[in-house]
Amino acid sequence: MEMSKQSRSEGSEVQTTLVDSALVKFKVDYEEITTHLREVVHSYIFSAGGHMWRITCRSFTVNGPAKCGLCTIVEHLSKSRCSKAIVEAFLMDKEGNPSTSGKQTDLVENYIIDGQITIICSIMVLSDSSIPVPPSDMGKHLGHLLDNTVGTYVSFNIGGKTFHAHRAVLTARSPVFRAELLGSMAEATMPAITLQDPCDPHSLDRLKLTCAQKLCDGLSVDTVAVTLACAQMYNCPELKNKCMDFFAKEENFKKAVLTKSFFQLGLQFPSVIDEIWERDGL
Structure with a gap:
């Protein structure tokens, strides 16, 4: 070349x-x-x-x-x-x-x-280049603003933990947050908001896939059933397919079906168990 x-x-x-x-x-x-x-x-x-x-x-x-x-x-x-x-x-x-x-x-x-x-x-x-340009440090500066709670910010209660965020960043990243925080909804004036399922209702698709990737990286015979339950519950086909592929390997399947989480998966999502049987030809 x-x-x-x-x-x-x-x-x-x-x-x-x-x-x-x-x-x-x-x-x-x-x-x-x-x-x-x-x-x-x-x-x-x-x-x-x-x-x-x-x-x-x-x-x-x-x-x-x-x-x-x-x-x-x-x-x-x-x-x-x-x-x-x-x-x-x-x-x-x-x-x-x-x-x-x-x-x-x-x-x-x-x-x-x-x-x-x-x-x-x-x-x-x-x-x-004779004039090297350093990489952007915008993320670092935004992090300082968040740490110092400078400017207008809001806090979220998720699973008993508190997370701080800037309203401007949230509204730029999510049309749902834009409507909630800048519109006439009650959340616009609330200093703290409680969230149950942050990703899907707020159109945070990339955050959802980032979480799915973390769960996928930790797949094992002990975690695959509960991870598959999360994928089914939160409608994440990418993570679900990875779990199904994990079950497709006979050595993984024989060990995973003996775990308590697999039994709970069957109680919570019996249709998913049927998919596993059908996919693996059992």
Whole structure:
């Protein structure tokens, strides 16, 4: 991939800084691309550092038509301006470990999973500048305002705990909070508000997914049932699917069904238990 750098006047101090990065997983059907020689397979187009990129994988012959190899190319698709980037690509083996190269005889044995090869590509977009700009510290300043309760703020009682927040930030992030805190509703003049279910009623979708990610990271045979109950109760299909996938593994299922939380899940959401039986073919 050709990259260029703008010329600088003599005497200016140039610093290279990281602008943005991306990590992309690209799966290729091995039999399809090696059977039809010179066939090209493209990844989806993705963005990094304000530029558009694409991974291209093509097959080619090695020592005659009986053998073939794979070539991976990272294309810079943006036409507006040049870019400087560090690009690295590697194969993912069956154990989930990276490898920068692999012999053809090793591909089928070590790298093909369900007929596919997984290519991981990382791109770090750089910028040369004689006047480096520090990262934004707006979040730090907003945090100071919150800690010092400077300006108009409101407190929330959630599960017996008190959380402080700024009305302006809340109204910017949630149309429901905007109506409650700036409109004619009773909450507009209340210094403290009690919330039962903060995410769904207040359209805080990103906060909801952040919580779901935390719960997903802690999945185990002891927590999967209660986590699935939360996903069902708060209508989070992303978290529910992760829990169902966890149950789909036989070794996990055999241990999880013996927990007290699984029994409680059946009492609270019997339809979810039916989904587990149906999905796992039990």
